[in-house]
Amino acid sequence: MSKSLKVLFIEDSVEDAKLAVAELVRGGFQTYFERVDSPVALQIALEKFNWDLLICDFSLLQINAEQALKLLDNSNKDIPFIVLTRSVKAEDAVNLMRRGAQDFLSKETLVRLVPAVERELREVAERRKRRKAEKRLKTLSLAVEQSPVSVAITDQNGIIEYVNPKFEEITKFQFAEAIGRNLDFTVVSHSTEGIFNELWETVQRGKNWTGEFCNLKKDGEIFWEYANIAPLVDSDGLITNFVAVKEDITARRNYEEQLLRQSHYDDLTGLANRVLMLDRLDIAIKAAHRNNEQVALFCIDLDGFKNVNDTLGHSVGDDLLREAATRLGTCIRGCDTLARMGGDEFVVILPQIRDDIVVRRIADRILSAFAEVFEINGNDHFVTASIGIVLFPNDGKDNQVLLRNADLAMYKAKDLGRNRYQFFTEEINQKLKERMYLETRLRKVIVQGELVLHYQPIVDMQNHLPVAYEALVRWRQCDGELYMPASFIPLAEDVGLISEIGEWVVSTACAEVSSRRGQPQLIPRIAINVSPKQLQVKGFAAYIKRQLIDSGLQPEQLDLEITERVLVDDEPETHINLKFLCDFGVSLSIDDFGTGYSSLGYLQKYPFSTLKIDRGFISRVIHDKNSARLVEAIISMAHGLGLKVIAEGVETAEQLSFLLPTFCDQVQGFYFSPPLPAESLPYSNKSLLPA
Ligand code: C2E
Ligand code: MG
Ligand code: MG
Numbered sequence: 001m002s003k004s005l006k007v008l009f010i011e012d013s014v015e016d017a018k019l020a021v022a023e024l025v026r027g028g029f030q031t032y033f034e035r036v037d038s039p040v041a042l043q044i045a046l047e048k049f050n051w052d053l054l055i056c057d058f059s060l061l062q063i064n065a066e067q068a069l070k071l072l073d074n075s076n077k078d079i080p081f082i083v084l085t086r087s088v089k090a091e092d093a094v095n096l097m098r099r100g101a102q103d104f105l106s107k108e109t110l111v112r113l114v115p116a117v118e119r120e121l122r123e124v125a126e127r128r129k130r131r132k133a134e135k136r137l138k139t140l141s142l143a144v145e146q147s148p149v150s151v152a153i154t155d156q157n158g159i160i161e162y163v164n165p166k167f168e169e170i171t172k173f174q175f176a177e178a179i180g181r182n183l184d185f186t187v188v189s190h191s192t193e194g195i196f197n198e199l200w201e202t203v204q205r206g207k208n209w210t211g212e213f214c215n216l217k218k219d220g221e222i223f224w225e226y227a228n229i230a231p232l233v234d235s236d237g238l239i240t241n242f243v244a245v246k247e248d249i250t251a252r253r254n255y256e257e258q259l260l261r262q263s264h265y266d267d268l269t270g271l272a273n274r275v276l277m278l279d280r281l282d283i284a285i286k287a288a289h290r291n292n293e294q295v296a297l298f299c300i301d302l303d304g305f306k307n308v309n310d311t312l313g314h315s316v317g318d319d320l321l322r323e324a325a326t327r328l329g330t331c332i333r334g335c336d337t338l339a340r341m342g343g344d345e346f347v348v349i350l351p352q353i354r355d356d357i358v359v360r361r362i363a364d365r366i367l368s369a370f371a372e373v374f375e376i377n378g379n380d381h382f383v384t385a386s387i388g389i390v391l392f393p394n395d396g397k398d399n400q401v402l403l404r405n406a407d408l409a410m411y412k413a414k415d416l417g418r419n420r421y422q423f424f425t426e427e428i429n430q431k432l433k434e435r436m437y438l439e440t441r442l443r444k445v446i447v448q449g450e451l452v453l454h455y456q457p458i459v460d461m462q463n464h465l466p467v468a469y470e471a472l473v474r475w476r477q478c479d480g481e482l483y484m485p486a487s488f489i490p491l492a493e494d495v496g497l498i499s500e501i502g503e504w505v506v507s508t509a510c511a512e513v514s515s516r517r518g519q520p521q522l523i524p525r526i527a528i529n530v531s532p533k534q535l536q537v538k539g540f541a542a543y544i545k546r547q548l549i550d551s552g553l554q555p556e557q558l559d560l561e562i563t564e565r566v567l568v569d570d571e572p573e574t575h576i577n578l579k580f581l582c583d584f585g586v587s588l589s590i591d592d593f594g595t596g597y598s599s600l601g602y603l604q605k606y607p608f609s610t611l612k613i614d615r616g617f618i619s620r621v622i623h624d625k626n627s628a629r630l631v632e633a634i635i636s637m638a639h640g641l642g643l644k645v646i647a648e649g650v651e652t653a654e655q656l657s658f659l660l661p662t663f664c665d666q667v668q669g670f671y672f673s674p675p676l677p678a679e680s681l682p683y684s685n686k687s688l689l690p691a
Contacts, residue, residue, distance in 0.1 A: 002028050002029065003029055004031075005030065005053060005121075006033070006053070007024070007055055008035075008051045009054075010055070010065075011055070012061060013057075016057070017033065017055075019107075020107075023113050024117065027113070027114030029114075037060050039062065042068060042071055043075075046072065050077075051079050054082070055084050056068045058088050065085075068081075070099075080120035082104075082105060084106075084113070085106065086106070086108065103116045144164050145165065146165075148166065150167040150171070151166065151167060152183060152244045152246070153244075154242045154243075154244070155241060155242075156241070158200070159181070160179055161179065161241070162179075167246075170217070170225075170248055173186070173217075184213075187214070188214045206233065208228060208229065212226050224248070224252075227244055227247075228244070229243070230242065266340040268322065271325055277339035277349065280339075281295070281297065281349050284349050291352075293352055293353060296348075296349075296350040296390070297347065297403070298346075298388070299388040299390075299406035299410040300328070300348065300410070301410050301414070302320075302383050302384070302385055303414070303418040305320065305321075308381055310568060316376055319376045319377070320374055320376055320381060321344065324383070325346070327369040327370065331365040348362070353391065363387055367421065371384075386413040386420065387420070387421035388408065388412065389423045390406040390424045391424075405432075406424065408428050409424040409425075435491065442497055445501070446500055450475055450477075452476050453472065454472050454474055454676055455469040455471055455472070455675060455677075456472060456673060457688060458668045461660070461664055464688050465685065467525065468525035469527065469681070471509040471527065471529070472529070473485055473529075489531065498531045498533045505529075510547045513526050513557065516678070521684060523678075523684070524684060525558070525559060526559065527559040527560075528559070529561045532562070532569050536573045537577075541580035541584070548586075554585070556586075558587070559588070559609075560586060562589070563591045563595075564590060567590075567602040567605055568602075582606075582607045587609040587610065589609065589610035589612055589646070590603060592648070594613060595616065610644045611638045611643045611646070612646045612647075612648050613635070613664075614649075615669075616649075617634075619649060619651070622658065631647070635664050644666065647666075647669075648668050648669065650671045650672070651671050655669075
């Protein structure tokens with residue numbers, strides 16, 4: 001196959017050029033050629049074309065070979081330059097070869113021309129290839145030098161031979177300090193745990209390895225790197241070096257660690273949070289299962305914490321929680337987990353339990369830790385702990401059951417008087433089952449029409465006529481027995497059924513009042529008990545308003561009885577509901593006054609019109625002087641605040657006589673009437689004073 005060849009002759013003689021071309025054609029070159037004979041023409045020709053070969057006579061009229069070589073050199077082109085001449089002195093030939101001519105041939109014997117051209121073409125091709133490779137290498141090495149990531153190159157044994165400036169900048173180790181050391185010399189050993197074996201195995205098999213390392217800078221600062229370590233292989237496929245390209249990921253790692261902390265630890269106390277606690281509990285349960293051991297779980301609730309928090313503010317509450325966490329921490333063993341579940345509730349997991357001696361010892365230690373006064377901001381606070389204890393596997397096989405049962409045991413400890421620990425028992429379990437059964441039935445109470453309202457008159461102190469009736473709910477069982485509210489209202493509040501029941505009470509009572517208009521058993525006003533939970537529901541007030549309008553009642557005919565709890569809970573939605581109702585004209589009473597935490601001062605939070613003194617005080621007024629004085633004081637202070645007073649639970653004539661000089665406004669109690677079904681209510685224009 002013929003090879004194409006573009007030849008530029010620097011030659012005076014056209015004939016000589018043609019002879020040479022003929023020789024090249026004979027040698028298999030498909031030759032294109034031009035001829036120049038002056039420096040200017042040569043320059044133009046060099047610029048306009050990429051010549052494969054220059055053939056130059058030694059000396060022409062206007063230019064000689066030496067000048068031609070210079071012009072070629074200036075053009076920055078690498079083109080084989082062959083001098084083809086008739087005769088020349090050896091020293092001239094040597095001189096020209098030194099200046100870059102590739103060969104020196106005689107016009108007399110052209111036989112050497114073709115082999116010389118072939119050789120030169122080969123060599124120039126080699127030269128160009130080499131130059132390209134050199135250029136690439138230079139670019140690569142510049143890229144490594146100026147790389148924004150750290151690069152280290154090692155020998156086959158992992159000994160560093162090269163590090164780039166970024167490596168120096170990140171690690172603070174200079175080139176000379178890094179050379180000759182092992183690639184892992186900056187790595188913190190605990191961050192690697194066995195990954196080095198895997199790393200070397202991978203790269204020695206000729207594969208890339210990637211992973212993250214924790215490192216130490218020369219100044220001791222910690223930093224994280226994402227490393228890609230790759231073997232370098234020579235033309236025989238043998239590994240000669242390893243190159244490690246490493247990116248500083250400290251910022252990302254720090255952020256990840258922060259997220260991890262936030263999702264596993266409690267911000268306030270630094271203890272494990274619920275998520276981490278559940279994980280630890282899982283691990284403890286699995287280990288106990290394997291080793292035939294037990295796990296104890298404590299559910300700890302601080303007694304009276306809510307009071308501190310509500311009365312002294314959250315910042316004091318927070319300090320107290322932190323101090324409580326510290327004290328709890330001193331009571332447990334190294335292998336135990338202490339967690340904060342939120343609020344004032346803590347959990348302790350005690351793994352590796354073989355008998356309950358250790359469990360009791362730790363529980364006792366916790367109780368004594370809380371026996372000491374909490375001194376916060378220079379004030380003393382007494383806060384104790386109630387602890388519920390469960391043991392895996394006896395009291396539950398999984399997280400959920402264990403936590404629920406520990407919680408129940410904790411509530412039992414509170415019931416028994418707080419500041420104590422209580423193991424979960426079969427009796428607690430039984431109570432739970434009963435409660436669950438009751439709950440299932442309570443959920444259907446409305447649909448099945450099992451609720452009934454009874455009404456108890458509230459009587460005017462002077463004329464003993466009923467001024468209002470208090471609606472009291474009962475739950476009728478299939479055997480006719482009536483369950484009293486105390487046995488199901490707290491449960492309804494707990495399981496979220498109170499709103500539904502409350503709405504039934506409101507609509508039924510309103511309907512009953514309006515249906516009794518004009519009858520002798522007229523109900524002049526109605527008092528309805530409202531749970532604090534109902535007041536927290538958005539739209540509660542609007543519901544009441546609608547019921548009043550629908551049944552044609554005036555707002556003044558309704559009185560809502562609210563227990564003191566509502567004052568302490570202080571929920572924003574409660575404010576909104578109560579304000580709406582007052583603006584509408586409904587009146588508010590504070591029920592069971594004296595049983596909660598509130599003081600008379602609290603009453604000014606909401607526009608109450610009436611205060612109902614709890615039955616507990618009235619029942620003691622005859623035999624207990626203190627109670628008597630207290631009742632008198634409450635009445636006069638309530639009057640001072642512009643409130644009417646109702647005495648609840650008046651059962652005897654003596655109690656009534658005691659109340660007479662106190663100016664108590666109204667009374668309510670079995671002495672006048674028990675709560676009755678609507679159809680059995682007494683006539684409203686008759687005195688209820690027993691004959
Ligand atoms: P309360 O609002 O203080 O109602 C008065 C309670 O005292 C009623 O008990 C009543 O039967 C009882 N009582 C009245 N006079 C006497 C007396 O002279 N001697 C004695 N020993 N007791 C008397 P009841 O009906 O068992 O209701 C208990 C509590 O349940 C109520 O206390 C009220 O807080 C709550 N409750 C009743 N009905 C409802 C309701 O519809 N919704 C809500 N949220 N709570 C209700
Ligand atoms: Mg009441
Ligand atoms: Mg009451």
